Amino acid sequence: MSSTPAVPLLQVKNLRIEFPTRRGNLTAVDDISFDIAAGEVLGVVGESGAGKSLTGAAVIGLLEPPGRIANGEILLAGRRIDNLPFEELRKIRGREIGAIFQDPLTSLNPLYTIGRQIIETIETHLDLTHAQARARAIELLNEVGIPAADRRIDHYPHQFSGGMRQRVVISLALAANPKLIIADEPTTALDVSIQAQIITLIKKLCREHGTAVMLVTHDMGVIAETADRVAVMYAGRIAEIGPVAEVIHSPQHPYTIGLMGAIPSVGDAHERLAQIDGSMPRLSAIPKGCAFNPRCTRVNDVPNHRCTTERPELLPAGKTKAACWLHVSAAAQTDKQAVTA
Amino acid sequence: MTGALTSTVRRFLDSDIWYKFRRDPIVIVATIIGLILILSSAFAPLFAPHSPFDLKTLNLSDAFTPPAWIEAGKAQFLLGTDDQGRDVLSTIMYGSRASLVVGFAAVLLSMVVGITLGLISGYFGGALDAFIMRVADVQLSFPAILIALLISGVARVVIPNSQHDQVAIYVLIFAIAASGWVQYARTVRGSTLVERNKEYVQAARVIGRRPLAIMFAHVLPNVLGPVMVLATLHIGTAIITEATLSYLGVGMPATQPTLGTMIRIGGDFLLSGEWWILWFPGLALVVLVLSINIIGDWLRDALNPKLR
Amino acid sequence: MIKKSSNVLLEVIDIAKEFDVSKPWLNRVIERQERQILKAVDGVSFTINRGETLSLVGESGCGKSTVARLVCGLYKPSRGSIIFDSVNMADAGADEVQQLRKRFQMIFQDPYASLNPRWRVGKIIAEPLRVHKIATSNADVKQRVDKLLTQVGLSPLDAEKFPHEFSGGQRQRISIARALSSNPEFLVCDEPTSALDVSVQAQILNLMKDLQREFGLTYLFISHNLAVVSHISTRVGVMYLGRLVEVADTKRIFANPQHPYTQMLQSAIPDLKMTGKQRTPVAGEVPNPLTPPTGCAFHPRCPHAFERCKTERPNLIDYEDGGQVACHAVEEKRINIRVAA
Known part of the structure; x- marks a missing residue:
C-alpha cells in the first residue's frame, strides 16, 4: 500500500454522526476513519444499527436530518466535501459520486421513462447535446446488459423486472462517469440468482471504468465476492478493517470471529452455529470502553x-x-x- | 394493580407526546381554556352565579341589563341579562353544558357506529364492504347539516308535539351522529385493511381466535390513533352543527338554552342595541370550538410519524 | 386422538392455490381484459415425518410462503387436501379444527409485524393458552408464561414490557414462545430468520434446533437462503413457479443436485471460502407468474431444455435414493451428474 503516495480517492477522517434527541445526542457513527483508493471496492459490513448506511449517506451528503456530521472530514480526491454548500454538493452528486440503493423500484421515478431519467442525469452533468446524451444512455443500458436497449429506453420502470430495474439504477449511477459509487445494499432486495448477476456486473463495470466503490451490505457473501478490502462495523465504530481474504479467513477482532462463525454455509456438518450471545447495544446505551x-x-x-x-x-x-x-x-x-x- | 397504574403513569410522563405537549405553549393555552370552559359548564350549578332554570330568581325587570362595566350594568350580572332577565354568564355556562353533552354524545355515537362498520368492512371485505362503503358514499354526497336537518325534520313529524321538548336532545344527538359516522368508518376501514394483513393478525388466526375477537382485541387498538384525532376535531364540528340547528330553530327548545339557541335569541336584539345577548354566547362558542380544534390539530401532528 | 400409528405427521396432496388478481369488473369490460388468475401454488405434494424438518426453498414468487399459509389454514386451498395426523383438514368440523390448531403453530418472518404492538409480551404469549383454555387461572397462566420466556432465553420480567422495547432477535424469541405455548407438535416457520442479522440468526437457528430436540418438534421451514436451509433441515424441497421441482435429503440435494434449477440455485450461493472467485452467473430471471411458460416452467432458463420440455410438464418422479425430481432430462438420463460428494 505504501507504494502509492498519491492521495486516496476518498478519505474519511474521524467521522462522527450524531442524532440530537430530547434525551441527549445519540452517536450513531463514532469517530471512524478509512480510505478508498481509485478503482478499489471497499466493503462496509455490519449488522443493522451498526451505522454502515449512515456512513454511506454522509459521504454522499444525503444524511437525513436531524442526523448531522458532528465531527470529522470527508475528502474526495483531496477536496473537502462534507461542508460544501448545497449547490456545490448537488453538482458533485451524480457527477463525481453515484449512488445505488437497495430498492430499485423506489430509486426510479415511476412517472418518467427510464431514458428520460438517464438522459436528464447525463445532461445535468456532462456537456452533451440531447442526441448525444440519448446515444450515451443507450450505450450505458447496453453495457449493463439490458437487451434491446434502443427500444427499452422508452419504457417505464414498472415494465422492468426487479433485476432489470437494478441494472437501470446502476446505469443511472454510472451515467456521468463518477469516480466513486456508494452502493447501499444493492442486492438485498433481489433473489439469489439475480444477486450473482448484479454483483458480477458491478464488479465488471467498476474495473472497466476505474470507479471506486463503497459497498455497504450486511451480507458477508456479497462482500467476499466483490470487495478488495472490508471494514467491519459494530455499534458505530470500525471493529476491524483489512484485505477481504484476511478478514474472512483469519479475523482478529472477537466480533469478526463470532460473525464469521455465525454464518451458516452449505455442507458444513456442525450441529450448532457459533453464536454471539446478546444483541447490539442501543445507541442510547453504548457500553463504556470497547462497545x-x-x-x-x-x-x-x-x-x-x-x-x-x-x-x-x-x-x-x-x-x-x-x-x-x-x-x-x-x-x-x-x-x-x-x-x- | 397500583403497580400497573403507576407504570402506565410513568410511561405517559416519559412519552414523546407528553414531551411535545410541554413544549407547545399554544396547545397548553388551548387545553387550559378548553378545560376551564368544560369544567365550568359541567359544574355549572356550582359556579354559575344564577340559575337560568330557577323561575323564582328570574325577574323580568332585570331584562336587558347591559354588562357590569357599562354604566347601566349591575355587578350581579357580569355579562348582562337577556330578554327574560336571565344572567348571560350563567346561561352560557348552562348552555355550553347542553352543547357539550350533545357534541360528546353525538361524537361517541358516530364513533361507535363508524368504527364498528369500518372494522367489519375492512376485515371481511367483499360484498358487505362494498355495500357499507356505497352507503357511506351516498351519505357523504349530502352536506352533514342537510342530513341533520332532514332527521330532525322527520322526527318532528313522527313524534307527537307534546314530547318534542323531552326528545329534542336525543333527536339532535342522533341527527349529528348520523351525519358523522362516515368519516370514522372510512378511516377505520383504511387502517383495518392495512392491519388485517399484518402478521400479528395472521398469528391470531393461526392460534384459532374468532374473527370478532381478532377485530376487537387485535385490530381495534391499532386503528384507534387516527380515530382519536378525528374525534377531537369532530367534537368541534358537532358543537357547531348543534348551534346551527338550534339557531335554525330545529334544535333544542328555548327552555333548555344551548349556545345555539342563545345566539338565535341574541340575533333578534342585535339591531336594537342589546349586543351582549348575542356576542358573549357567540364568543364562548368560538373560543370553545377553537381550543378543541387546536388540540385536535396538534394531536394529529404529534401522532403523525411523518412529521416527527 | 389414538391415531398415532403412522410416522407421517403431515401429508399434503396436490394442493393448489389460485388468486384472482383481475382488475374490477368495470375496468375489465372497458379495457377488454380477461380475468387474470395467479396460480401461486399449482399441484404440490409432500409429506413430513414426525420429528423431521422439511424445508421449502425457492426464489420470490415461487409459492413457498403460500404453501406455509395453506398448511396453517390461513388460505383455503383451491384444490387438493392437507392431512394432519390422519385427519383431512377439509373434512374436519369446526371443533375438530380448533382442536388441531393447538397442535400446530406458525412463526412469521417479520418480528416487527408479528407481535401486536399494543399488547404486553405476557399477554401475547398467553393468548394461545387462554384461547385453547390450556390454563385459565391467572396464576397458572403467569407460571407458564414465565417458563416459556425462560425457555426461549428471555427473562420472566420481560412479560411486563411491550414489543417495541425489544430487538428483532428478542422479538423472534417472543414469537417462538407464543408458538410453543399451546404445546404444539408442528411448527410452520415462514422465513423466521431472514429479517435478522447473521449473529442473531445463528442464535435463533440454534434455539430452534434445541427446542426441536427437547420437545420432539416437527418443522416445515420456509426460506430463500440455501445455507440456512442446509443447516436446519432433514429434507429439502425446491420450488419454482408454484411447483416442486426436486425433493431429497439435505445431504444429497446439496452434494448432488439433480434438477437443473437446483444446480443453478446452488451455484448462486455466495461462498465465503471462494473469496475473490466469481459465482457461476445464472442466466435470466423468474418469469411473470401470471403468464408461466408452457411445459416445464423452467425451460426458458434451462441449459438442458429440448422440445419435450416446452410442451409437456414434467411430474415428480422417484429418484433412486428416495428423492424426487421433476425433469425430463433427468428422467431420460440425458444429464448425468452423478458425482461422488
Missing part, C-alpha cells in the same frame, strides 16, 4: 479491565487492523521486547 465488551468472550483475557474502561484504537493485528485490546497489549509487549533488546 463489544458485554458480548465478548475474551474480556477477561485483557488485564486491568481495560475493555470496560478504555476505548481501543484501530491498530495493526495480524494482516488486518483491529480495534481490540487483545492485540494492543500483544503489540505493546512486542514493543517492550524491542526496547529491551
